[in-house]
Amino acid sequence: DAGVIQSPRHEVTEMGQEVTLRCKPISGHDYLFWYRQTMMRGLELLIYFNNNVPIDDSGMPEDRFSAKMPNASFSTLKIQPSEPRDSAVYFCASSPTLIHQPQHFGDGTRLSIL
């Protein structure tokens, strides 16, 4: 079975540029989550979707961050304009409907903003 697929695996760009991270969840999973991991702040939930609808975006740090889920098999996290402090590993995860199901994580995107 294919797991959660994230692209790109690595992204290096200059500050001010737009960055788009992509995620394909596991087929049949109704929930999709975006996380950010840094040494200083650990693993932070940015936003999650249920059936393509954003449910909780309280973790999105600023208006520069936006996330969309146009269909059940694709989501994007966009940063515009990017800043050096956005450098982190960004994970996408998906899970089935029930609360008592684990989240399955993608391999992450390592983002470096110069």
Add this chain to the structure above:
Amino acid sequence: AQKITQTQPGMFVQEKEAVTLDCTYDTSDPSYGLFWYKQPSSGEMIFLIYQGSYDQQNATEGRYSLNFQKARKSANLVISASQLGDSAMYFCAMREEAGGNEKLTFGTGTRLTIIP
């Protein structure tokens, strides 16, 4: 208040010894799930084990078991017969229903190093 507390930032354990990683949680929700994830140096997050709040028995998955003490609000991960490949960061997480909006909270993690 912290929802998930992992008090051990780092641990060193001799190979083949058992190891217990501590996790305490805080919730007033009667329905919740507790999870442990492993993150090796390669970076991926690997699901290890799950315990539901209504489960009567402690969860086990191979060498992993979860010591669930509901009254104490603790969900410690036990790894038996540790191996060098167990060296990694370990995260405890809790998922709550929170009145219809799901909440998932991760602890700060414990870095486990297995010594040959």
